[in-house]
Amino acid sequence: MLDEPQEQAEGSLTVYVISEHSSLLPQDMMSYIGPKRTAVVRGIMHREAFNIIGRRIVQVAQAMSLTEDVLAAALADHLPEDKWSAEKRRPLKSSLGYEITFSLLNPDPKSHDVHWDIEGAVRRYVQPFLNALSAAGNFSVDSQILYYAMLGVNPRFDSASSSYYLDMHSLPHVINPVESRLGSSAASLYPVLNFLLYVPELAHSPLYIQDKDGAPVATNAFHSPRWGGIMVYNVDSKTYNASVLPVRVEVDMVRVMEVFLAQLRLLFGIAQPQVPPKCLLSGPTSEGLMTWELDRLLWARSVENLATATTTLTSLAQLLGKISNIVIKDDVASEVYKAVAAVQKSAEELASGHLASAFVASQEAVTSSELAFFDPSLLHLLYFPDDQKFDCLFFCPISQHSTLVH
């Protein structure tokens, strides 16, 4: 709708106030939130004009930037469990980078010869999204095809629709048997997000996932917090007409990527914003991410990083108090100083609103504090036996006769 005049700095927001009768906004809408850190608010001619306009601006700003629930989500791990809901624990913890794996599970290669153009789909749909998110960390994407990988649960038959279904309570048991074959967590430095596309076997086709009311889920997919998502792709029964097995199946990547990208947004913690009443939210962008959503993510991540770094340093200090045998070498000490300096810098930058440098400083703080805490040289003298410390007092009984001078 509106053309963006210039590039905005991260963490900043520009609000334009237009006249009451302007036709830029539709007649009944009071405000508009754009995709790139700009918003438009309709002015008003009234005695309390400043207050009313001020309230509208505050509502818009709260929708687009840091609010209390963003902070709550960031600190969810450090707060007692009963205070905040399970929703807060869905997104992944902050890390320097992430690895995303797309897997195609074909449990029945005798019946289905499945082909998917994953490279093209990643290039067209996933890579632009990850490029937009690149400020939040390094991303790497890979894919694999697994054969004879079954789900751990036997689906039940529903004679009314003559299809098979997995109900909501059996979904938690699906992931474990498959996870051992994914092979992802063994060989990667960063946390892994797994997206699985399951083509059910001929004996259990078609397969639907039922929600708690017993109705099939529209997208036939579900996700697991901090782990990834699973989508069930049913082969169209018309393709079996030729009845020569195996049947060639071409996966429709558009349908699949719609679901996976939405799950990816949820798993990163990019939640639906609280849109104020009578506000028009701009349509989706081609990357799938609005710039101010990235800002909210960076704020949450910076706060989370600061909390983690301070917790780690505090634990190290408490440990030093309890165990006297810990060795602190010079390089460990310099890491601790670096971590403290980075925490202070990040806090200052956050207070002054420079989001990009605050985020970078918070990542440095986490890295330095973890380097200091997990350094193996801390434990070099941990098992120094106490009896060997007191060997030097061995001469005491013998020298008694010489110390008593008479």
Place this chain on the structure above:
Amino acid sequence: MAAAMPLALLVLLLLGPGGWCLAEPPRDSLREELVITPLPSGDVAATFQFRTRWDSELQREGDTDHYFLRYAVLPREVVCTENLTPWKKLLPCSSKAGLSVLLKADRLFHTSYHSQAVHIRPVCRNARCTSISWELRQTLSVVFDAFITGQGKKDWSLFRMFSRTLTEPCPLASESRVYVDITTYNQDNETLEVHPPPTTTYQDVILGTRKTYAIYDLLDTAMINNSRNLNIQLKWKRPPENEAPPVPFLHAQRYVSGYGLQKGELSTLLYNTHPYRAFPVLLLDTVPWYLRLYVHTLTITSKGKENKPSYIHYQPAQDRLQPHLLEMLIQLPANSVTKVSIQFERALLKWTEYTPDPNHGFYVSPSVLSALVPSMVAAKPVDWEESPLFNSLFPVSDGSNYFVRLYTEPLLVNLPTPDFSMPYNVICLTCTVVAVCYGSFYNLLTRTFHIEEPRTGGLAKRLANLIRRARGVPPL
């Protein structure tokens, strides 16, 4: 965990130019093979080979520069089920169909010999090598002992060896075959009978000798349909003759000699038993840094005379960073023994680097010998796609010799280990000596004498004075 919410879509997907193109990436091709070789002693050897080839271009920055080649070895690591499981996960139809159904850990590790390998390498797609594909080969070799696994009987079958039979081929494999070595028993069916009778046989020159194999093809529907499963049985009609197997043309031995914990000598014996042909051997030695080799003592003798290698590459060790690397090309004369020996000194390690008390010692990795051994029978050149996998692991362009890579045995050496109770002993002894000496001298130097009145008073008074003296209070 929540089911995916109905998507009030925030995502607008842009269709790329050309819609969704159905340009299909080339499919990987999988071939699998099992070779069963009955041995004259009654044992049976089984070798699995799985080959996956894919044609996608992996990222390579330029050609392989030799400066970026790495060699690493971990001597004396015992292979067990934890090594087999991730190895099996690399197979597409792992344990569910095809030949990999036979890979059960409890049978495979109940053998007298077990070896597993993974090879990844680029192969040329055509004769001029303008494009390459990548090949992943997995091999597993086991030898079943007649007395331990076979319980004294020398008849073998797939069920007795693996406690499984073959039921269906892997749907992803383009080839799935079992080969049985029937070389010595081909002419007469009276020594060894193979059941079910094979439909085809395959003859070729393998490792320099002519061999015949019976083929069972799992993709041939007639093979399995009749009985739903395939259990290949080997029955001995006559007991096998106990003739010694022919000595291979190249074999080697390695040992450490010397006495004491300061010096020693490392010797490798290379045997060339070919009656009239000499051939060169490439010997690669990696010796850990704590055996300090003296390269000026390197001697190579064949038949009593000195043998100068045509190529030597030596990279000295750096303490705690890298081991010694010694690579030589040695010409072995016909029908001879060549001895390569080098002296070394054992190093003293830092006190945290010693292994805990109950240890064997330190292991030295085996040396690797690579050679092109002349064969008795000339072989025809190998066509990659047509020949079985066991023939194409190390193909050679001319059939007059074959490639062999040998590993000698790993060695065990003892390093001079200090006595770790000495710090405690020293503290005790020194403190005692110092206390006694110092105490005596101090007493001698500072003792003063004073006159004491003759003591009057009885026993009680004397006891009381004793106590008062001990307390440091002036006596009564």
